[in-house]
Amino acid sequence: MGALNSIPHRTPSRRPRGSRARPTLSRTRSKSQPSGAGPLASRSSAIAEAPRTPKRDQYLIRDPEAVVVSGGGEFVLVNPTGESMVISDADGARAKALLTRLATRQAVTSIEEGDRKLVGLLVAKGIVLRGGRDLASRIARPGGKRVCQNLVLGVSGAVAATHVVNYVWPLRYQFCARLNVVLTESARRFVVPEAFTRLGARVFGDLFALYPDVQVPHIELAQQADMVLILPASGHTLHKLSSGACSDMLSLIVMATRAPVVVAPSMNAALWTSPAVQRNVTQLRADGLYVIEPSIGYAVSAGDDAQPELGSPGVSTINVANALAAVLAAHKSRSLGKLSKRKN
Known part of the structure; x- marks a missing residue:
């Protein structure tokens, strides 16, 4: 970025030979310069x-x-x-x-x-x-217009799950009016449900548990959702979703919903670049899911010798609301395009 303001260009006026120039610019600066300016x-x-x-x-x-x-x-x-x-x-x-x-x-x-x-x-x-x-x-601002009414946030068992609580606040106040969190069994090894409920989100997980005011959770959440976000998406979760498995509440919601599904993979570079994982990701894209490409991070397994590599979730707490809003707008545009082709 350039400076806030610039000095207007002035053409120097001619003066008689031998006369002294008036140091007007330096005087102006010295007057505006406070003493002890550091x-x-x-x-x-x-x-x-x-x-x-x-x-x-x-x-x-x-x-x-x-x-x-x-x-x-x-x-x-x-x-x-x-x-x-x-x-x-x-x-x-x-x-x-x-x-x-x-x-x-x-x-x-x-x-x-x-x-x-x-x-x-x-x-x-x-x-x-x-x-x-x-x-x-x-910069997404709290209390602004929320483009999504109901968001389902699925959390799977990747190490990045330890940071997901930090996303709840920007999601709740910058993107969606209601947030429902679904924790997989592995995710509960990294984070506890109370971390989300204290921030105003409802938490689900056990497929056979009873929940107040919800008869069949995976169907009701799937039907009410305007978007499903899986952050982070582990390699195991990518495999389940790409194969159509219906083995837990999160995978059932994804299979049953007609809302856009966004997955944010998180794993080290060795796993992310493996043929099997890439095959699963390709299938997810073909099925109409949106994949947030991983960002640069550090592999926990590398310890003190860790070097920057692909593997971190591709959105941060700063840009997650804007990123999801863009995906939602693109999905609506794509849906309208398909509807127009059918009519023609």
């Missing part, structure tokens, strides 16, 4: 001057993946790519106030003149995002 003062040449009239319809918001650490009078800022910077003294206090304010979208024109240089630096360093009216829509 490390920011040495970077003043890297921060562009703000134009007198900032562009309208331009907005700022803190990148949700940026990390801010405070301590000892200093602020350590780390952008999503891992680049860090340190701000201290007076500029640190100003940065704290700005980043608190920029937790929600703010118009560029609302930024005070004295803070625009600092905002420009934060934008240039990737701590703050700048864009148009759609800027905040890049």
Whole structure:
């Protein structure tokens, strides 16, 4: 990203030979420079001057993946790519106030003149995002419009199941109105049902257990679902679904539902690239399921010698709501296309 504002180009005026140029620009900078400005003062040449009239319809918001650490009078800022910077003294206090304010979208024109240089630096360093009216829509916001009424979240017995609880909050408040969680027997080795119920989700698992207000769970959940998400999907789960097995509640729901089914495989690279797993994944795609390709992660089996490799679930808590919304929109478009072809 570029700096927040740029210095307008000025053509230097001619002056009589031997006369001295007026250092107007340097005086302006020295007046706007607060005393005790800390490390920011040495970077003043890297921060562009703000134009007198900032562009309208331009907005700022803190990148949700940026990390801010405070301590000892200093602020350590780390952008999503891992680049860090340190701000201290007076500029640190100003940065704290700005980043608190920029937790929600703010118009560029609302930024005070004295803070625009600092905002420009934060934008240039990737701590703050700048864009148009759609800027905040890049970040799913709690309480916004939920495009899915009923989501079934299936959790299978992969190690990544230990992190699934962190997805409940963004799913419940950014994507779906109701969340039903289905734990496989293996998943219960990694996570307990109470972790989900305390966050407002209903939990199912045992095919033969009795559940309040639900007569036949796997049928009712399958019929009510607007989407089924399996996160993480272990190699064993991929095999069951690709072969049409109906051996537990999760596989029964997948077989019985007419809603889009999204699977997010999670396993080490050796398993993911094996011919058998790839054959199962190919069959799932052919059956109309959506497969979220794995992302980069570290294999637990490698211990201290672990190197980045494919195997981690391909969505994070930051982008899961937007990713599922895109899949749901694509599925509806595909369904309408099929219906149109049938009519023709």
